[in-house]
Amino acid sequence: MIHYKPGRIFLSVPHMGGHETNYVQKALEDNWVSTAGPNLPGFEHDICQHTNARYAVALNSGTAAIHLALQLLGVKAGDEVLCSTFTFVATANPVLYIGATPVFVESEPETWNMCPATLREAIEARLKLGKKPACILLVHLYGMPAKLKELLAVAEEFDIPVIEDAAEALGSRYGGHQVGTLGKIGIFSFNGNKIITTSGGGALITNEEALAKKALFLATQSKDPAPYYEHSQMGFNYRLSNICAGIGRGQLDVLEKRIKQRREIYTYYKDQLESIEGVSFLPEPKGCFSNRWLTNIVLSEELNTTPESIRQALEQENIEIRPLWKPMHLQPLFKDNAYYGDNFSGRLFSRGLSLPSSSNLSDEDLEKVVRFLKRELLAAAPSA
Ligand SMILES: *Cc1c(COP(=O)(O)O)cnc(C)c1O
Secondary structure, X not given: OOOOOOOOEOOOOOOOOOOHHHHXXXXXXXXXXXXOOOHHHHHHHHHHHHXXXXXXXXXXXXXXXXXXXXHHOOOOOOOEEEEEOOOOHHHOHHXXXXXXXXXXXXXXXXXXXXXXXXXXXXXXXHHHOOOOOOEEEEEOHHHOOOOHHHHHHHHHHOOOOEEEEOOOOOOOEEOOEEOOOXXXXXXXXXXXXXXXXXXXOEEEEEOOHHHHHHHHHHHEOOOOOOOOOOOOOOOOEOEOOHHHHHHHHHHHOOHHHHHHHXXXXXXXXXXXXXXXXXXXXXXXXXXXXXXXOOEEEEEOOOOOOOHHHHHHHHHHOOEOOEEOOOOHHHOHHHOOOOEEOOOHHHHHHHHEEXXXXXXOOOHHHHHHHHHHHHHHHHHOOOOO
């Protein structure tokens, strides 16, 4: 059991919209306390409405959604999957579940997501080795859309299908399109730390009916059509519960509000801290709209401090700050995996911090975080 001092300011916590209880209460009253019930198609309908995807399948985690997506694309044991290195491990783990091998691709500096040129380099190198990658698993990290136009052009040129891991990027847009809808399959997470939550949950979206049907089939133990339990394929217990889907329906109602609030938090931090020497932010490239799930800062080496000492100083004030994701190519789990790039994300990892970004962060708490950050950063100024 973890005990925190009261008043702690967390990185990202759930934020109820108010109407979740209506959906949940109705489910309890009608006894739909199950992985079946009206909130599931309701939630899926709402996801389609919000994303303009044709089909959505509600699942019990984003990780499960990635696992199914890989199978829908026919990825099998021994295959290679080109995967963003700069991400949370949940992107890459499902590749291992299948017995396939992730090959990691470095990010570019404008979005911190998979670099199209490095992707091409990786594909050409794998082809030379006689290994055609089975799919591309790219991430929209921290809500920032990846350079989809360029990435999809490379994917198309080599005829490799794309999965968009939009776990952190629900509601982000690329050239007017919702992220998750431009690849063959997109996935979202509704884990408790994400921009909206079902407590735990995820979804798979696609424009292809056959893929959506197959996803639902696999997620519900691959039951063949028969009056008894008949199975000709291995299946999974990956369906979201109707209770959680009810939470999701209430949460989706306020998604736009949550995006606005997270973006305002980003703007506040930027306005307050940007002028400090050695502190930088990630601006939105033209055509990208980020949900700003987390606000991150990068500290220059010239500062007379380290991101870790700043993290510790704010921890003393009961404020949670975190290093950026440690890239997969630096993880012990993947020490033997192929990797293409120049360690850009490794440098980000050693210089970056994620700041408290909950949509329900009070003005008072936000000011408090900024006050302590300023104290630390100004004291460490190169000219100080
Ligand atoms: C959270 C997250 C996932 C996994 O989602 P879960 O719902 O926690 O399984 C996958 N990829 C990224 C980038 C994430 O941040």
